[in-house]
Amino acid sequence: MALLEVHDLATSFHLRSGLVRAVDGVSFEVERGQTVGIVGESGSGKSVTCYSIMRLIQEPGRIDRGVVMFDGEDLFKVSESRMREIRGGRIAMIFQDPMTSLNPFLKVSTQMIESLRLHSDLDYKAALHQAIDSLEEVGIADAEKRIHGYPHEFSGGMRQRVMIASALLTKPDLLIADEPTTALDVTIQAQVLDLLKRRQEQLGTAIILVTHDLGVVAGNCDRVNVMYAGRDVESGTTDQIFYEPQHPYTRALQKAIPSLQDKGDLLYTVPGTPPDLSKPIQGCAFYPRCPYPKLAPPEGPQPEIVVLTKGHCFQDCQYCDRSRPIEDVLTRDVPEAAE
Amino acid sequence: MTRTVEAVIGAEEDVRREPEAIEIEQGASLWRDAWHRLGRNRLALISLFIFIAISLFCIVGPFLSPWDSQAQDLMKGAQGPTAEHWFGTDTLGRDLMVRVMEGGRISLLVGLIATVVALLIGVIYGATAGYVGGRTDSVMMRIVDLLYAIPFTIFVILLMVAFGRSLWLMFVAIGAVEWLTMARIVRSGVMALRKQEFIEAAVSLGYSHRRIILRHLIPNVLGPVIVVATLTVPAVMLLEAFLSFLGLGVQPPNASWGVLINEGQQNMEIFPWLLIFPAFFFALTLFSLNFLGDGLRDALDPKSARD
Numbered sequence: 001m002a003l004l005e006v007h008d009l010a011t012s013f014h015l016r017s018g019l020v021r022a023v024d025g026v027s028f029e030v031e032r033g034q035t036v037g038i039v040g041e042s043g044s045g046k047s048v049t050c051y052s053i054m055r056l057i058q059e060p061g062r063i064d065r066g067v068v069m070f071d072g073e074d075l076f077k078v079s080e081s082r083m084r085e086i087r088g089g090r091i092a093m094i095f096q097d098p099m100t101s102l103n104p105f106l107k108v109s110t111q112m113i114e115s116l117r118l119h120s121d122l123d124y125k126a127a128l129h130q131a132i133d134s135l136e137e138v139g140i141a142d143a144e145k146r147i148h149g150y151p152h153e154f155s156g157g158m159r160q161r162v163m164i165a166s167a168l169l170t171k172p173d174l175l176i177a178d179e180p181t182t183a184l185d186v187t188i189q190a191q192v193l194d195l196l197k198r199r200q201e202q203l204g205t206a207i208i209l210v211t212h213d214l215g216v217v218a219g220n221c222d223r224v225n226v227m228y229a230g231r232d233v234e235s236g237t238t239d240q241i242f243y244e245p246q247h248p249y250t251r252a253l254q255k256a257i258p259s260l261q262d263k264g265d266l267l268y269t270v271p272g273t274p275p276d277l278s279k280p281i282q283g284c285a286f287y288p289r290c291p292y293p294k295l296a297p298p299e300g301p302q303p304e305i306v307v308l309t310k311g312h313c314f315q316d317c318q319y320c321d322r323s324r325p326i327e328d329v330l331t332r333d334v335p336e337a338a339e
Numbered sequence: 340m341t342r343t344v345e346a347v348i349g350a351e352e353d354v355r356r357e358p359e360a361i362e363i364e365q366g367a368s369l370w371r372d373a374w375h376r377l378g379r380n381r382l383a384l385i386s387l388f389i390f391i392a393i394s395l396f397c398i399v400g401p402f403l404s405p406w407d408s409q410a411q412d413l414m415k416g417a418q419g420p421t422a423e424h425w426f427g428t429d430t431l432g433r434d435l436m437v438r439v440m441e442g443g444r445i446s447l448l449v450g451l452i453a454t455v456v457a458l459l460i461g462v463i464y465g466a467t468a469g470y471v472g473g474r475t476d477s478v479m480m481r482i483v484d485l486l487y488a489i490p491f492t493i494f495v496i497l498l499m500v501a502f503g504r505s506l507w508l509m510f511v512a513i514g515a516v517e518w519l520t521m522a523r524i525v526r527s528g529v530m531a532l533r534k535q536e537f538i539e540a541a542v543s544l545g546y547s548h549r550r551i552i553l554r555h556l557i558p559n560v561l562g563p564v565i566v567v568a569t570l571t572v573p574a575v576m577l578l579e580a581f582l583s584f585l586g587l588g589v590q591p592p593n594a595s596w597g598v599l600i601n602e603g604q605q606n607m608e609i610f611p612w613l614l615i616f617p618a619f620f621f622a623l624t625l626f627s628l629n630f631l632g633d634g635l636r637d638a639l640d641p642k643s644a645r646d
Contacts, residue, residue: 054543059473088544101536105558105641107372114554115544150641163540 001072002029003173003206004053009066011045011052018278022048022061024230025302028223030174035200035207037217037238039253040227043274046210049227050176053208054093055083071173089119092167096179098159102151109147112166119170134165137202138195157188161195168199175200176208181216193220214257218242223311226250229275229285231302236312246314248322249286284317292320376638383634386627393624397443406434409592420612427612429602438594439617445595446621449510449579450572456514457575458568461521466552466560468522469529480526483519491516491578492585499587509588513575524567528560562636569632573625596621 011023023045030036038046051057053068055075068075070091075083087093095101103111112131116122122130128147135143138161151159160180167175177196181189197220200207209221217224217238224241226234226249234247245251254260255268272289275281283298284290296319303317377383411431420427426435468479495512502508532538533556541551580597582588589595596617603614 056539056542084545084547086545087542088546093540093543095536095540097536101540103537103541103555103559105639106555107641115546118545152642 003032003034003071004030004208005067005069006049006053007067007069009049009052009068010064011048011057011066012062012064014060014062015278020278022230022277023052026066026225026227026230026232028225028232028235030206030208032173032206033200033204034223035197035209035221037221037224038208038210038227039212039214039217039224041212041274043277044227045230046212046227047178048230050093050178050208050210054087054091054176085119088115088172089170090172091174091176092170092172093176093178094160094163094167094180097183098156098163099183101163102159104151107148107150108154108162112147112162112169115166116169131166131169134169135162137199138162138165139191140165157184157191160184160188160192164192164195164199168203168205171203172205174206174208176210178210179212180209181211181213189216196220214253215259226253229281230277231285231315232305233286234314236308236314240309240312244308244312246308246312246322247286248290248292248317248320250314251322252289252291284315284319287317287319290320292322292324294320372641373635373638377634380634380637382630383638386630386634389623390627390631393443393620393627394447397440397447400440401437401444404434404437404440406437409433426616427610429613430606430610435599435613435616438599439596439620442594442596442599442617443620443624445506445589445593446576446579446597447624449506449513449595450576450624452510453513453517453575454568454571456510457517457521457571458564459518460514461518462525462557462560462564464518465522465525466529466557469526470533470548470552470556472530472533476526480523483522486515487519495582495587504587504590506589509579509582512582513578516578517571517575521564521567521571524563525557525560528563529556532556532559558639561639565632565636565639569629572628576621576625 006029007027009023009026010021013020013022026045026049028036028038038049040046048057048061051061052063052066053070053075055063057063063076066076070086073082073086075086078086102108106114109128109131112134113124113127116127116130117124120127132144132147135147140146140158140161146154151162154162160183164180175196180196181192184192193216196207196209199205209216211217221238224236224238225232226241226247228249234241234245234250236244241250242254245254249270252268252270256270258267261267270289271291275285275288281302283300284303287294287298298317298319303315305313306316307313377387411433415428418428426439429435429438464479464483468476494516495509498508498512529552538551538555541555546555576595576597579588579595580601583590583595583598584601589598591598599617600614600621603610603617607614
């Protein structure tokens, strides 16, 4: 049995302007020790999926349906006090912006020890030693002095490392990293990702890595979930997603990675913008932006999910002709741009 | 330079010594640090010293003075400062120094107790409203609006009529009014903080709501709260003077600084010392509290630390 099973998760926000279906029927699994990437553009429901798993959705958001099984427990059914034990203890989370995710008024030591002591029986001294050790693990030099500093005395990259250290302090089974490198510059990004990988190997933690950077996914994930407009459009192993993309959106994304294309070619971009989620979507959400020749106007519910090979499935939309490779489609569509 | 060299040489010893030193820092490290930083602020320290001195003067003074604050000696009425009566006497021949001391007891008591009461209620109420948000927040803040709308004087008169006249009732009445502003300030501060990632991080670490409010939210809004608190103390003292003037507060022959200043200003041109002495102590107290408040605000902000 997988460590985490998310089945048909749907979360919506009840705003004055209407109902926004931020996540609409997402399913995936995370095995122990595995890294699962969730990719998609801004507003595709990546973060909301994570917050829903942790039951951190606040008003006016609401989890409409779905099951989240974590190690045999249905997280949507357990009590709030049990949920508090799981949060931080068995599932930890790190956030996008390390500048604001530490309390500026408390010393780093206080913050790290607080969560560790909440989830274990350690006394202060033992907790402090563990906290110092874990800071050393993430490469903070002079950890036993620095730990008594305040967050503003650390740089952005260091703070994210502190966040990783404190998230992993309780040795959680699952770490949800919500765009952990988005706010960092590229050199620090690589450091942080390497660090996550190393700690994962040491502790056997499973990671859900939320990102919009396909490069990050390629280097770090075992499996990938591609999200679009709150839906899962394709999921599979990293190789499957990169070498045999099936859904038009995944193909378009793959086509838009600069380093995968030939030098000198015009860089492909996916035209248009994601749909407005407060309006009901007929059939395929990607239809309006789909680069393939269109066959029929979309209608009805979401396209069926079909399994291509083991572990590789995608939304099989019947509204466009996917038979040709995307390059053909493109050269036909933008002949003058090639000049 | 020398420090670095020492640090390198003494590094090994440091590692071994560290755990003991650390142990003391457990718990309220925020307050320990704040206290430490306050110690480096000379103005705040002087203010603290002056405030303690005034308090001691008022509390201990009457026991040491040969005069009784209520003993009248009409033959010596309205004298300027003499060797016998250092601050002079009032129109009824009572020693002004003892009256200033005893008045100070009441003023300081009212000022501090009412402020602390307002602080406690206001901070907890405002933080809860701001943190919970939604409908609870609306209801809680409408209650505050409602209480704001009740005229203060009528409120106090009603209390006095219902419960009789007492000093404690005055604390309650003043505290009940002053917490409203505090609650509003804390609520707005908390609402701004609630969306910050470190609060989300705190939730994601499995902290209870109580812990988040008390440990993570309130310390972050203490800066403005302390500023308001230092402004509340003089406001409360003036309120007390106002109530006493209406006959609802301190009754003669007892006195407070407010009452003494009030009496003094009536005879300001003929017997100026009746105004000068109580007003001097009142002003000195307010100054010291303001500087202390400023110092405290800086001390509580870890970012203001300069080594």
